[in-house]
Amino acid sequence: MKRRDALTGDMFALPRPAAPIPGSMDFRQPVSALVGDMLKDAHAAGLDRWEVAARASRLAGRDVSKHMLDGYTAESREEFNAPLWLAPVLEIVCSSTRLAEWHGSVVGGRLLLGADTVNAEIGRLERVKQQAGEEIKALKELARRAR
Incomplete structure (x- = not known):
């Protein structure tokens, strides 16, 4: 059974700007x-x-x-x-x-301040690295098939 964590539920929520409704800002x-x-x-x-x-x-x-x-x-x-x-x-x-x-x-x-900024950049670069690895793998597969 999965338990819901009410304290960290928004940790991965994508921030969105306030709705540009006239008179609301x-x-x-x-x-x-x-x-x-x-x-x-x-x-x-x-x-x-x-x-x-x-x-x-x-x-x-x-x-x-x-x-x-x-x-x-x-x-x-x-x-x-x-x-x-x-x-x-x-x-x-x-x-x-x-x-x-x-x-x-x-x-x-x-x-994000201090170490959080560095950790966010590390996470971003890890995603870039993973994506590059996947693209390299796909290109190698394409090159193998072309032989």
């Missing part, structure tokens, strides 16, 4: 929530919003205030979302990849 709320979650995680790790703002300001070379961070996370402030240029800065300061992972999923991909 207003991403202000999820971006606001993700930035808020990143700041909560940073706070749990000992960084308050003032420190996140200070570090982000130093890294970006532009002023990022605690007030701006508060605005970026307030879902009620629809026109005050985190700008794209600040996303990687906040991820670095907060030691997070939440926004990048979300963005990757929206466009139909998955974010």
Whole structure:
């Protein structure tokens, strides 16, 4: 009897981009929530919003205030979302990849970092190697028949 594993069921699912349905791609709320979650995680790790703002300001070379961070996370402030240029800065300061992972999923991909990137490339090359082996075998068979 086969048992289903509910935890790894999507491991081999092919990522697909979000459906381009008119009016469905207003991403202000999820971006606001993700930035808020990143700041909560940073706070749990000992960084308050003032420190996140200070570090982000130093890294970006532009002023990022605690007030701006508060605005970026307030879902009620629809026109005050985190700008794209600040996303990687906040991820670095907060030691997070939440926004990048979300963005990757929206466009139909998955974010791979570190060893996962190397392992994915190894897997890709193994598939190329296997396919090349199969093609060589077929060509050898064709050459044998042609004699």
